[in-house]
Amino acid sequence: MPELPEVETITRELSRAIVGKKLSKFSVFDTAKMTQPRLVLPQRIISVRRRGKFIILDLNGGPSCFIHLRMTGGLFTKSEQSNMARHKHERARFYFHDGSALIFHDVRRFGTIEWRKKEQPLPQLGIEPLSRQFTAQAFGQLLKNKTQAVKSSLLNQKLIAGIGNIYADESLWSAKIHPKRIASTLSVREVRELVRAVRHVLREAIKKGGSTLRDYRRIDGGSGSYQKSRKVYGREGGKCLRCGGKIKRIRVGGRSSYFCPVCQRAKRV
DNA sequence: GTCTTTACCTGTATGC
DNA sequence: TGCATACAGGTAAAGA
Numbered sequence: 001m002p003e004l005p006e007v008e009t010i011t012r013e014l015s016r017a018i019v020g021k022k023l024s025k026f027s028v029f030d031t032a033k034m035t036q037p038r039l040v041l042p043q044r045i046i047s048v049r050r051r052g053k054f055i056i057l058d059l060n061g062g063p064s065c066f067i068h069l070r071m072t073g074g075l076f077t078k079s080e081q082s083n084m085a086r087h088k089h090e091r092a093r094f095y096f097h098d099g100s101a102l103i104f105h106d107v108r109r110f111g112t113i114e115w116r117k118k119e120q121p122l123p124q125l126g127i128e129p130l131s132r133q134f135t136a137q138a139f140g141q142l143l144k145n146k147t148q149a150v151k152s153s154l155l156n157q158k159l160i161a162g163i164g165n166i167y168a169d170e171s172l173w174s175a176k177i178h179p180k181r182i183a184s185t186l187s188v189r190e191v192r193e194l195v196r197a198v199r200h201v202l203r204e205a206i207k208k209g210g211s212t213l214r215d216y217r218r219i220d221g222g223s224g225s226y227q228k229s230r231k232v233y234g235r236e237g238g239k240c241l242r243c244g245g246k247i248k249r250i251r252v253g254g255r256s257s258y259f260c261p262v263c264q265r266a267k268r269v
Numbered sequence: 270g271t272c273t274t275t276a277c278c279t280g281t282a283t284g285c
Numbered sequence: 286t287g288c289a290t291a292c293a294g295g296t297a298a299a300g301a
Contacts, residue, residue: 001294053295070295072279089279108278110295148272157296165294214281214293254274255294 002053002069004129004162005205006216006224010075011050013219014057014102017077018045022097023059030091030109037063037115042097052125052161058118066114066122067104072215073111076103107215125161129198134160136192143191146183152253153183154198163198166211166233169258171197173232173242178266179250179257185267204229232258 002010022042028034043059050056055075057065067075073091078084078101086093087105092113094102104113126142127134142159143150153159154168163171172179174197177190186194210216210224213234217223231241235258236249245262 003295068295070278071293106278107280108294110278112296146271152272155295253272256292 001071001164001166001213002073002210002216003164003167004050004053004202005167005208005226006210007050007053007055007069007162008206009210009224010069010219011048011055014055014075014077015048017219018057018094018096018102019048021045021100023094024097025095026092027095028092028113029086030106033109034092034113039063039115051122052128052157053164054122062118063115064118066112066116068112069106070108070110070112072108073104073106074215074217075219076105076217076221077101077219078103124158126157126159127161129160129162129202134195134199136188136195139195140186140188140191143183143186148183149180149252150177150183150186150194151179151255151257155253155255160198162202165255165257166213166230167198167201167205169233170201170231173259173264174201176263178264179252179259180266232260234258 022044024042026039028036040061043061045057046060047058048055053068055067080099089105089107090103091106091111092104127138143153146153151168151172154163154171171194175190175194177194205211205226208224208226208229209218211226212223213227232247235247238247240247240260240263243260243263245260247258248261249256249258251257
């Protein structure tokens, strides 16, 4: 499930692989979900960047291509194989002048590709958690009126852009905060600790190329390795690596949430 | 307006 | 083996 570290990894790899290439053709195969854009081609790819969980390809003459991988989407580069047969889950293909291609693969068809002008705003996205703007003060302001569970706030892309289920659980464990704590009841110290934890967890995950638990793959088909560093996510019944407590799974906002009931206590407010 | 639940979607695991 | 069912979760839309 691509979250910020996975999307950042793909963005960096794509940047090395396709910036400077000339896009000569773009084909959509899943016409029920995506429309064929009106594009004047060829155009050169001038940059690949990330905002939240979006991957953005900028062309020299515009528009830009906004890709969201959602649950099972993936981007794969193929050298000299732009004429190769299409896999049943391939949803779109970018063809380049040199004969190479970029494949958009998505089993569950949640992923999106949108072409829009660079200056056209993205859906409202919150603070980038790895930017300077993500301070304890700024985050505290965002949470101060929130009566929802802190985990739901972490997953709210309008507040913070890029965190998904895995890294929300890992960050809350690192900060010793129960996922169901009401966001507005966090102390200044706890908010500071959570900001530190989010930054730390995301940075470590990027260093390891993200987490490959099920579907996520890098652009050459390789895996990330942060799944080996997970402390709680997917470890129901296992021992807490900090206190030895038994990791529990509960549902928060309709999502499976893993935590240690011993060192992430639900505090009375 | 805020928060929670549901729908979208398909492969995989489980139980009968 | 074959079928039914539950589950995974990012996001938008519907419902409370």
